Amino acid sequence: MDDGSTDSDPVTAGESSILDTLGEDVIRIVSPVSLCMLLVVLLVSSLSSTNDLSSSVSSLFLSSTTTPTSFSSLNLLLLGSDSTWEEIKSALVTALSFVVVVTLLTFLLVLLFYFRCTNFLRIYMGISSLFVLSFLGGFIFLLLISHFKIPIDPFTFAILLFNLSVVGVFAVFMPKFPISMNQGYLVAIGVLTAYWFTMLPEWTTWALLIAMSLYDLAAVLLPIGPLRLLVELAMSRNEEIPALVYEARPVDPQPGDRVRVWRERTDVRIEATENSTNSANVQTVQETRLAVSEEITAPLIEAFPQTGDRHLGTEEVEDGIGLGSSGAIKLGLGDFIFYSVLVGRAAMYDYMTVYACYLAIMAGLGVTLLLLAVYRKALPALPVSIMLGVVFYLLTRVLLEVFVVQCSSNLLMF
Amino acid sequence: MRCRLDSLSLIVCLHLLSIDGDDDKGERSQIGDTMTVAAGVGYVLIALGPALSLFASVIAKKPFLILTLLSSTLFWLISLIILAGAWRAFLPVKSTELWPYSILILTSVGFQEGIRIGFWRLFKKMEDMLNAFADRVSKPRLFLTDKMQLALAGGLGHGLAHAVFFCLSLLTPAFGPATFYVDKCPSIPFFLISAIIALGFVIIHTFSMVIAFNGYTEGKRKDQIFVPFAHLIAALITLINLVPGGCNIGLPLLCIMAGTTLYYSWQLVWRRLTEHQTTRSSD
Numbered sequence: 303m304d305d306g307s308t309d310s311d312p313v314t315a316g317e318s319s320i321l322d323t324l325g326e327d328v329i330r331i332v333s334p335v336s337l338c339m340l341l342v343v344l345l346v347s348s349l350s351s352t353n354d355l356s357s358s359v360s361s362l363f364l365s366s367t368t369t370p371t372s373f374s375s376l377n378l379l380l381l382g383s384d385s386t387w388e389e390i391k392s393a394l395v396t397a398l399s400f401v402v403v404v405t406l407l408t409f410l411l412v413l414l415f416y417f418r419c420t421n422f423l424r425i426y427m428g429i430s431s432l433f434v435l436s437f438l439g440g441f442i443f444l445l446l447i448s449h450f451k452i453p454i455d456p457f458t459f460a461i462l463l464f465n466l467s468v469v470g471v472f473a474v475f476m477p478k479f480p481i482s483m484n485q486g487y488l489v490a491i492g493v494l495t496a497y498w499f500t501m502l503p504e505w506t507t508w509a510l511l512i513a514m515s516l517y518d519l520a521a522v523l524l525p526i527g528p529l530r531l532l533v534e535l536a537m538s539r540n541e542e543i544p545a546l547v548y549e550a551r552p553v554d555p556q557p558g559d560r561v562r563v564w565r566e567r568t569d570v571r572i573e574a575t576e577n578s579t580n581s582a583n584v585q586t587v588q589e590t591r592l593a594v595s596e597e598i599t600a601p602l603i604e605a606f607p608q609t610g611d612r613h614l615g616t617e618e619v620e621d622g623i624g625l626g627s628s629g630a631i632k633l634g635l636g637d638f639i640f641y642s643v644l645v646g647r648a649a650m651y652d653y654m655t656v657y658a659c660y661l662a663i664m665a666g667l668g669v670t671l672l673l674l675a676v677y678r679k680a681l682p683a684l685p686v687s688i689m690l691g692v693v694f695y696l697l698t699r700v701l702l703e704v705f706v707v708q709c710s711s712n713l714l715m716f
Numbered sequence: 717m718r719c720r721l722d723s724l725s726l727i728v729c730l731h732l733l734s735i736d737g738d739d740d741k742g743e744r745s746q747i748g749d750t751m752t753v754a755a756g757v758g759y760v761l762i763a764l765g766p767a768l769s770l771f772a773s774v775i776a777k778k779p780f781l782i783l784t785l786l787s788s789t790l791f792w793l794i795s796l797i798i799l800a801g802a803w804r805a806f807l808p809v810k811s812t813e814l815w816p817y818s819i820l821i822l823t824s825v826g827f828q829e830g831i832r833i834g835f836w837r838l839f840k841k842m843e844d845m846l847n848a849f850a851d852r853v854s855k856p857r858l859f860l861t862d863k864m865q866l867a868l869a870g871g872l873g874h875g876l877a878h879a880v881f882f883c884l885s886l887l888t889p890a891f892g893p894a895t896f897y898v899d900k901c902p903s904i905p906f907f908l909i910s911a912i913i914a915l916g917f918v919i920i921h922t923f924s925m926v927i928a929f930n931g932y933t934e935g936k937r938k939d940q941i942f943v944p945f946a947h948l949i950a951a952l953i954t955l956i957n958l959v960p961g962g963c964n965i966g967l968p969l970l971c972i973m974a975g976t977t978l979y980y981s982w983q984l985v986w987r988r989l990t991e992h993q994t995t996r997s998s999d
Contacts, residue, residue, distance in 0.1 A: 318855075319850075319855070319856060319858065319859055319862050320846065320849065320850045320853070320855045320856075320858075321778050321780050321781070321846075321858070321862045321865070321866075322777075322778055323779070324779065324780045324846075324849075325778075325779035325780040325782070325783050326779045328779065328783060329779040329782055329783070332782075332783075332786075652885065652888075653884065653885045653887075653888055654881060654885035657793075657880050657881065657884075657885060658793060661786070661789060661790045661793055662790075664786055664790070665787075665790050668783075668786075668787075694793075694797075697797050697801075698797070700804075701797060701800040701801050701804050702796065702797055702800045702881075704800070704804065704807050704808065705796075705799070705800035705803055705804070705807060706796075706800070706881055706882060706885070706886075707886070708807050708808050708809065709820070709882070710882055710883075710886055710910060711898065712817065712900075712957065712958060713898065713900070713901065713909055713910070713913070713954060713957035713958075713963060713966075714817055714820070714821065714951075714954050714955065714957065714958070715878070715882050715910075715913050715914070715917060715951070715954050716821055716824050716825050716828070716917075716947070716950075716951035716954070
């Protein structure tokens, strides 16, 4: 492929500079995360414009501190004027109960994995993906149809939905499926789940994000953390954990078969009837009655081959930069979901916060990847990004917006 | 629907426009709907067209340049947040005098140009790391064109950040069925003005980074002085927009400034590359 440098520098006709391939792995993980966030922002901005009872502007006007959205708005209006403190309290309770349930479930998962009930786990993950794709996907599809007034009859809709969900389940769990379909369906599951989470009330969403990032930090780094136990179990047995993990492999197959260390996720679902390892019922206090599928965070890990011949060539890992390794980076689907929830919630305020939070999350992801290259073990992908995202959201909302609007409305730019 | 408000009430008006538009959606014809989305997309493309084509042709091919772009966008955002934090206590400026705004512009531009030197130092460090990595994997070191592409990606990141935060984030009502005119400039819609100004600044930021990096590397005073100067003049030109009817003069002047920066950078790069080529062929 001809790049610009070959035209102007005659020596590079045959050579390639390191700039050509450096950073490919990172871009292969940044693109799907960005795509997921973009889809969630588009969904939120096209679907929530009719549901908003008050926009961010009137909150500026009326100097209230929260923005009620969708299903919770009626609740808040009924609760009365002191709703802010009530909201914060209920948000904290919700987030705490969520984290407790997720911790219990993860320990249950570790136990099941210890007793080698892998098939059970796989079947359960398949059923939960089917649930997300068909029920959540169907619901959001219906919202889109009613919003954009798409003419479609129920039979076509049912057939389409059935086909898409079944293929999705196969794409996610069959080992020999084309990797691009696998990746595409994982992103779709992430988008659907994240959109669902943005329907939570505002304070609950933020409390949940912060609580989950703290949980992720503890679960992966502490010696008694469930995720760390799970990874060590899988490593000691050279097995794969059945989980929903996005693998940033290129579409062309890599030579050699490597055993990968998986990061795992549990499916936490509201109103699921069975209570198995990977899912649980969480009936939260202020939630809506709609089913929400949730997956706990999966730390960011790098695949390193456990078996025999490692293909060393010139692609050695550079400690200082951490790029160019011979394995694919794996990012758990829960990380996709929580990043998109943060950006989706920022989209409910204004687009400026969306851009600022997007950049913050990318910066956090970059920092995490750097740490991954330095420490070479499983790391939590949530804490840095979510914390940076929350900080940037607050800074933008408090400082930046006033400044930029003041300048732009007077047509002053620099 | 026209509203003649200013400063913070602008946010009210813009959001009311977007909500209002959605309520009327059902009654409007299909053509009316698509026209307004087309208008919004048009404004986005005016502001970001050259940036997108630069991205697609130069930057998207090399993953490392995309990463450089993202980090320089983040850098610019952080500098903007610091500026906003410093100025928060004095906003909103109620007066229509020129001098508070000129102090605002002077401090902002000065701060950003100071940060550019810091950015250059980071860039040098990164270059050294890349060269060390290249030695380790026994590939050739960074070529001159590589360094210039890195500078281009950095500058494009700054320009992109400017366009996104000053123009795109306020464009949401443009996707609805109404438009908006500012008091001081009743002849051109607000969105179009901000799109054209963003276009000018994208070009200025992108190419002044190329000029600045070359100037700092070579140590030439002329290049080093040109960049802050150009940035300052461009920002001061937007001060003309404060005068009623001033935007009719301010916009073309800004475009001339952008063209000047582009021309200067072109001449510099051409000179540099031909010099480099002659030194290589004479080896």
